[in-house]
Amino acid sequence: MRVGLAFLVIAYCLSQFFRAYLAVLAPLLREELGLSTSDLSFASGIWFISFAVMQLPVGWALDTWGPRRTVSILFSFGAVGGVVVMAMAQGPVGIALGMALIGIGCAPVLMASYYIFARVFSAAVFGTLAGVTVGVSSFGNLLSAAPLAATIEAFGWRETLWATSAFTALIAIGIVLCVRNPQKPAGEAKGSFAELLRIRALWPILAGMFICYAPVAGIRGLWISPYIDDRFGASLDQIGVATLVMGLSMVLGNFLYGPIDRIFGSLKWPILIGNAAVALMCLALFLAPPGQITATIVIFAVIGVCGASYPAVMSHGRAFLPPHLTGRGVTLLNMFGMGGAGVMQFASGPAHARFAQLVGTEDAYGLLFAAIAAAILLGLIAYSAAQDGPRYREG
Template sequence: MRIGIAALVLAYVLSQFYRAFLAVMTPVLTKELGVSAADLASASGWWFLAFAAMQVPIGAWLDRVGPRLTTGLLLALGAGGAVLFSQATGALQIKLAMALIGAGCAPVLMAGYFIFARSFSPTVFGTLAALMLGVGTLGNVASALPLSWTVAAFGWRETMLGLAVITGAVALAILALVRDPERLEAGRRGSLIELLRMPALWPILAMMVVCYAPIAGLRGLWIGPYFADVHGADQLEIGRISLWVGLAMVAGNFAYGPLDRIFSRRKWLVIAGNAAAVACLFALWWFAAAPPAVTTAILVAAGFLGASFPIVLAHGRSFVPPHLTGRGVTLLNLFGIAPIGIAQIITGRIHAATPAAPAAAPYAAVFLFFAVSTAIGLAVYLLSQDRAD
């Protein structure tokens, strides 16, 4: 069981890498392929939308087939997407490759959560969920400065081919090492409709929509063009800044997990953390033209505070009946991931439509969008029913 979970965690490191690496790739892709920031925002959106679209069938497959085949086979598809990316000559191929990679990464985290929910005590679900997310976020770190070094040393096409090989090897490891939890006795099968009829879930789903989208969007893409256009940063400098934000996200995940066990008021832990994150997003909007040290510090704080995703998911999972575990966690993940793809496409259009005078103006508009949308979701979440396992 443990070695299989380790393989899933390694796969999740790759998943986190793939959702964030475009921020560092921006300068070289723009230079060599002529793609714009809006093109890359759209490509990032395709990753998240493909990831989200797979959540509904994955939920059923986890309940009926199990995490081993579901994750291993789809991750192999993601390896194929990385190969396509390495051969890209324009924006369309990058978008298609990102969609394939997103679909391949889609089951990884939920497969781990499915095993935690079915094989471990409910009292440790939030901690294990945060631990897996925290370790996996090291992939976010790897997509920062280490990726900049690798691209500079070997080239971006060769780097992507190497990643395709690694992804394929991890897919094989999952097929060989993951052990499915014991099947539940035959009985109720249930459906997503049963979950959607639960009023207690809806305010939590609203929070899922906004709890991860801002920091995923900023770290996954907008850090790169923002520091390049506003502060003249090169690829290595963007990699260093991305590294700091990625490390803050790792630290945030590790902090939220123990706090979930210490405090019995899960709802208010989420509210406090995300209220502070909203303040950071408004600060980014207000200080968009400030020196890079200021905006970097704000982004680092936002990365730490915006890491409540596993705790919000644990809050929702606590209302899900056992026979719907797979569909429950993937429904929550759908609401957490799909909005990121939509937000990337929206912010790409906001950026393109905002006059670049001064240079920080289009990015200030992006920051304001994230701040306002997160505040709205947090207001709805105030109506949720608190529950701790």
């Protein structure tokens, strides 16, 4: 079980890597393949949407087949195949198709880990395990920053993707050989998504999931790169440093949010305060954008730390899930989280293009960040109705 979990964590490192590496690839894809910012936002968004759409079948598969078969099939064909497609891409269609396949392949990885945690460990430590898993796996986010920029600089972006596909294939083999399914209690009831949706305590938490991950995913995964490029004329090395700093801040945030309920005796209020701080930072980029790249990177770092509440919101929802709905429950929560990120990415490209027509490219970023802040605040209003205490506990 431990070796299998290790391979799942590495696979989720790759998932974090793939969802964020367009930020470094963006200047090269714009130059060599002629992709626009709208093309890039669509490609980034299709990763999250394909990931989100797969959550319902993944939830059914986890409860029916278990994590081993579910992850082995999807990760082997989707993630490995998607990277190969991207390495051969000649335009925006190839890039978008590759990202969609990778999203499908990565869809079951974290949920398989959470399924095992929920089945093997008590609900009291689920948040800590979820935070640690996301935190450790976030090193994939870091690899997609300065290390990726340096590798591309040395070997080229296509060669780098071919090497990545080979490594991804090795991890897929490890998953096939080592992941094991946890035991189910004899005679456990079968559930459905309809039963899950009847748990009304989940509804405001789903709203929180929809908005909690979208801002950091969108900014780190795409917008930080063109923003500092267009505003400060940043080099590839500077883009690598900026994305690395924000990635490190997200790693820190994941570790801080993990045990936050046991420290403060609440999940709801730290999540509300942290995401409100993200909205405040986005408004700062609109109302008083810094004139220096260093100060701008600091703002993105604060967004990374405060916006890394995904494992905490997941833990909040997990506390209301009965055992026989574990697989479907965590994937439903994840569907809202990734779906929110996908919707924001799809909307952000056309929104920025429209704003650029009205006020120019540089000022359009400020309006985009203001729109992100408004979306966060609307989501937090809905989430504020959530119950703070758990309804279901194990042991």
